[in-house]
Amino acid sequence: MSTIMFVHAHPDDEVTLTAGSMIRAAEEGHRVVVVFATHGEHGEVPADLRPGESLADRRRAEATRAAELAGVAGVHWLGYCDSGMAGWEQNDHAEAFVQAPAAEAAARLAALIADERPDVLVGYDWHGNYGHPDHVRVHQVVRRAAELTDPRPRLFEATMNRDRVREQFRAALAAGTPEAEGFDPDRPMDDGNPLGTPEAEINLQVDVSQQVVRRREVMACHASQVTDIESWLALPLESYAAVFATEHYLEVGSSDSMRSGWFF
Known part of the structure; x- marks a missing residue:
């Protein structure tokens, strides 16, 4: 049995990027750990918050439930505040993730890595897929934390296959x-770059087609984020599977062309 640690910026980022791999790894008997950099304080505020309940409280509870359903063994929080989208005034908040000294944030993550001892560590590509400030920061912090770790885990970065998304986008337009x-x-996108990574630069494509049904159930746990989550869940299963049946990763240090395979 191996341990794999996924690092995400906000609760619900895991369900659009890596949930299939998380579920598959757990089903195969591996220990799966997820780390959230922030509590998602600047996400969509649901109408049914209870008195005294904050959005961060709700999103932490949703993330915990989603993790249980996915078979995740451990959930950790780096403890930073959501920085909001690029250009928002929240970017400048003293406790925002993007304002945290990189060395400090990396040290927090490195301490979790030392405790959990993952064989595989998963962060984000260099621009966080679409330039969200917290996603870019995850990339930077995971890279730096990995350098502080001995033995160093194999490092992968979740990305979106731009060529595949383009095909799906054109098919959706035609339909x-x-x-x-x-x-x-x-x-x-937010940072001036197009979405994700060209297929020619991606190293690993993971088949998670057998995890699609469970993934929808895990995604539904993040019900507070109505606009994003309900739009995905409204898709017929066939359409949903077309989007989420594969996941894509860069392996840091590899120059190999894309292979269909697995982390282990």
Whole structure:
């Protein structure tokens, strides 16, 4: 049995990027650990918050339930505040993740790595797929934490296959899918770069088609984020599977072309 640690910026990021791999690893008997850098304080605020309950409270509870359903053995929090989207005034908050000294944040993560001793560590690609400040920070912090760790785990970075997303986007446009209007993976995202990574630069494609049904159940745990989550859950299972049946990763230090395979 191996241990694999996934690091995410906010609760619910895991269900769009790596949940299939998390579920598959747990099903195969590996120990799965997830680390959230922030509590997602600046996400969508649901109408049913209880008196005294904050959005951070709700999202932590949702993440815990999602982890249980996915078979995750450990959930950790780095303890930083959500920085909000690029250009928001929350980017400048003293406790925002993007304001945390990189050495300090990396030391917090390195301490968790030392405790959990993962064989595989998973962060984000260099621009966090679409330039969200906290996603970019995850990339930087995971890279630095890995350098502080001995023995160093194999390091992968979750990304989106831009070529595959482009094909799906064009197919959705041709089918007249309303959600496809206004979206283009090749247009500049929050940081001025297109979405994800070209397939030619990706090292690993993971088949998680057998985990699609469970993934939908895990995604539904993050019900507070209505706009994003309900739009995915509204898709017919066939369409949902077309989007989420594979996940893509860069292996740091590898120059290999993309292979269909697994971490272990």
